[in-house]
Amino acid sequence: MEAASASVTTADHEHHGPPPANRSSRVEAQTLGMLLFIISEIMVFGAFFTAYFFIRVVKGDHWFPFHGDVLPVAVAGVNTAILLSSSLTMHWAQTSIKHDNRFGLKAGILSTFLLGLTFLFVQVNEYVHVGFSPRDHAQGTIFYGLTGLHGAHVFIGLTLLAMVTVRSFRGHYSSKEHRGVEVPGIYWHFVDAMWIIVYSSVYVL
Amino acid sequence: MTPRRRGSDPLGPDGWVTRVLKPLRSEPDAFRFLIYVVVVAAVVVGLVLVVRAVV
Numbered sequence: 335m336e337a338a339s340a341s342v343t344t345a346d347h348e349h350h351g352p353p354p355a356n357r358s359s360r361v362e363a364q365t366l367g368m369l370l371f372i373i374s375e376i377m378v379f380g381a382f383f384t385a386y387f388f389i390r391v392v393k394g395d396h397w398f399p400f401h402g403d404v405l406p407v408a409v410a411g412v413n414t415a416i417l418l419s420s421s422l423t424m425h426w427a428q429t430s431i432k433h434d435n436r437f438g439l440k441a442g443i444l445s446t447f448l449l450g451l452t453f454l455f456v457q458v459n460e461y462v463h464v465g466f467s468p469r470d471h472a473q474g475t476i477f478y479g480l481t482g483l484h485g486a487h488v489f490i491g492l493t494l495l496a497m498v499t500v501r502s503f504r505g506h507y508s509s510k511e512h513r514g515v516e517v518p519g520i521y522w523h524f525v526d527a528m529w530i531i532v533y534s535s536v537y538v539l
Numbered sequence: 540m541t542p543r544r545r546g547s548d549p550l551g552p553d554g555w556v557t558r559v560l561k562p563l564r565s566e567p568d569a570f571r572f573l574i575y576v577v578v579v580a581a582v583v584v585g586l587v588l589v590v591r592a593v594v
Contacts, residue, residue: 361564365563365564368563369563369564372563373563418573418577421570421573424566424570425566425567425570428566428567429567515566516565516566519566519569519570520562520563520564520565520566520569523562523566523569523570523572523573524562524563524569526573527572527573527576530573530576530577530580531576531580534580534583534584538584539584539587
């Protein structure tokens with residue numbers, strides 16, 4: 335009896351700070367945060383796509399080529415392949431760390447970062463050479479709005495990937511603790527999936 | 540209050556594994572979802588281009 339009360343007293347003395355926060359969800363806090371963030375981002379993209387569909391479906395206006403302005407479909411197609419490859423390397427990195435393969439993690443995450451950076455560079459280069467500005471016509475506004483919104487998401491993803499890359503090279507993450515790779519990976523795949531929809535609707539259709 | 544179901548049986552009544560894709564919860568599911576998006580987008584684009592060529 336005395337031993338039991340002594341152990342309780344010791345446990346009470348070992349705990350510092352406020353009591354642990356109540357968890358009402360079965361999903362881990364980090365994953366839940368990313369889940370809610372991505373849901374809100376889908377709504378933001380939805381607002382931009384509403385403007386796109388209003389122009390093309392409701393008003394029935396012409397899409398590109400428009401007033402002599404042409405979209406570089408082939409260049410954007412190559413850029414799409416680059417972005418899809420980056421998802422493949424991201425998946426490789428995640429699978430590698432699950433099996434404690436540190437080389438696979440580092441090579442995969444670095445490749446993902448570099449491919450994402452290449453995508454963004456080509457996108458900026460496309461803006462420089464496309465030949466029209468957002469204020470020239472509504473089509474231009476929507477083109478820059480949708481692709482620019484996506485580009486901003488790629489930039490956020492690259493910031494996350496840069497942190498994961500640095501941490502990977504510093505020896506962080508293991509097969510037991512790799513949430514730091516998984517959560518940015520979910521975000522990166524979301525950004526890629528969103529690009530597929532943007533590319534299909536804006537450039538191809 | 541109804542108690543929350545913790546671990547549901549992944550096997551359906553016919554014995555097949557009925558696993559729901561959760562792309563916002565795990566990276567492999569998100570990757571699989573991306574592949575589905577690519578396939579669906581390719582089918583939609585292909586259909587629209589064929590219809591445009593025919594009409």
